[in-house]
Amino acid sequence: MPHILLPPGWNGRERDVTDPGVYQHRRAFLRQLGLGTVGLLTAGSALGCAREVAPGASATPEGPLDTIPSNAPRDGYPAPRDARFTVERAATDRLSASSYNNFYEFIGDPSDIKKVWPYTGDYEPFPWTLRVGGLVEHPFEIGLEDLFREMGLEERIYRFRCVEAWSMVIPWTGFPLRKLIDRCRPLSTATHVRFISESRPRQMPGVRTQPWYDWPYYEGLRLDEATNELAFVATGMYGEPLTKQNGSPLRLALPWKYGYKGPKAIARIEFVNEQPATFWNDLQPSEYGFLSNVNPNIPHPRWSQASERFIASASNVNRVPTELFNGYGEWVADLYPDEPREPTRPIAR
Ligand SMILES: Nc1nc2c(c(=O)[nH]1)N[C@H]1C(S)=C(S)[C@@H](COP(=O)(O)O)O[C@H]1N2
Ligand SMILES: [Mo]
Numbered sequence: 001m002p003h004i005l006l007p008p009g010w011n012g013r014e015r016d017v018t019d020p021g022v023y024q025h026r027r028a029f030l031r032q033l034g035l036g037t038v039g040l041l042t043a044g045s046a047l048g049c050a051r052e053v054a055p056g057a058s059a060t061p062e063g064p065l066d067t068i069p070s071n072a073p074r075d076g077y078p079a080p081r082d083a084r085f086t087v088e089r090a091a092t093d094r095l096s097a098s099s100y101n102n103f104y105e106f107i108g109d110p111s112d113i114k115k116v117w118p119y120t121g122d123y124e125p126f127p128w129t130l131r132v133g134g135l136v137e138h139p140f141e142i143g144l145e146d147l148f149r150e151m152g153l154e155e156r157i158y159r160f161r162c163v164e165a166w167s168m169v170i171p172w173t174g175f176p177l178r179k180l181i182d183r184c185r186p187l188s189t190a191t192h193v194r195f196i197s198e199s200r201p202r203q204m205p206g207v208r209t210q211p212w213y214d215w216p217y218y219e220g221l222r223l224d225e226a227t228n229e230l231a232f233v234a235t236g237m238y239g240e241p242l243t244k245q246n247g248s249p250l251r252l253a254l255p256w257k258y259g260y261k262g263p264k265a266i267a268r269i270e271f272v273n274e275q276p277a278t279f280w281n282d283l284q285p286s287e288y289g290f291l292s293n294v295n296p297n298i299p300h301p302r303w304s305q306a307s308e309r310f311i312a313s314a315s316n317v318n319r320v321p322t323e324l325f326n327g328y329g330e331w332v333a334d335l336y337p338d339e340p341r342e343p344t345r346p347i348a349r
Contacts, residue, residue, distance in 0.1 A: 105265070
């Protein structure tokens with residue numbers, strides 16, 4: 001494994017070890033809800049917040065929905081909805097889902113790490129080539145326009161749960177991951193699949209200013225998880241191609257797992273014969289397991305997972321109980337006979 005450079009002040013500073021930084025999160029969240037500032041925990045760290053502008057930088061986007069790449073393929077939108085996947089709650093307001101994000105590659109303001117859309121101006125995802133390799137019959141590359149046409153697009157409304165105990169409901173456009181995996185023709189020796197995100201220092205300010213992370217972002221699944229009916233490759237949201245901050249040009253949506261299991265801006269897929277290392281697990285194994293299924297019975301070592309803040313919109317946030325497998329047990333419970341069905345003590349998994 002490559003070496004992980006830990007952030008300055010790594011030890012004993014909660015702010016630095018938080019995935020998905022609940023710390024800044026709490027502050028940014030309240031600010032977004034218009035509740036003002038709370039106890040200013042200075043985010044000022046050794047890194048500073050200078051925003052280098054890449055040569056030929058594009059203008060800062062005007063708003064969170066101004067970041068859908070103008071050359072994103074639009075064939076097949078809006079896609080027909082798969083009626084098996086709907087949620088009783090109304091979908092999260094589109095603006096909230098596109099302005100409150102975790103995408104570390106685009107963090108441009110360390111004091112508000114969820115606000116990444118203003119820093120996506122230099123990122124030009126299209127044209128994009130997805131590379132497939134490892135334990136497959138024939139490694140190959142495919143342009144996304146061709147891939148999208150070949151796979152066909154559908155819409156699925158899924159619950160979405162971040163490990164930080166907030167949640168949304170998102171209408172995704174895309175195709176089942178199983179369809180893509182079938183096309184990759186993995187060898188019978190493959191047991192797991194790795195996903196590697198794009199990493200472009202010139203276009204992604206967070207990659208430049210946070211060198212202690214082991215870019216590119218990398219994730220992985222067991223093959224039986226990846227081929228489960230629920231596992232979805234998202235190319236769009238709300239009937240349009242993905243915004244840059246939501247993971248353009250393609251990302252995973254795995255509704256029974258915590259959000260970080262779904263990498264954004266996937267560049268490469270690789271089949272392997274052992275459990276692959278993953279980004280957050282390498283950084284903090286006691287807090288972010290490989291499986292990371294949504295489970296109210298497994299508290300995060302630093303907070304409960306029994307309930308979550310459901311973000312309907314910036315002004316409508318309700319605390320609701322968290323469901324085992326995020327409510328998707330019907331599809332995935334059989335995959336996890338060892339997953340606790342009852343409350344447990346905090347354990348590292
Ligand atoms: N490449 C990459 N993928 C990523 C992340 C990231 O920082 N980089 N964050 C993850 C986390 S923690 C979450 S909760 C979701 C957030 O997706 P959203 O911003 O579209 O809601 O993306 C996941 N995928
Ligand atoms: Mo997350």
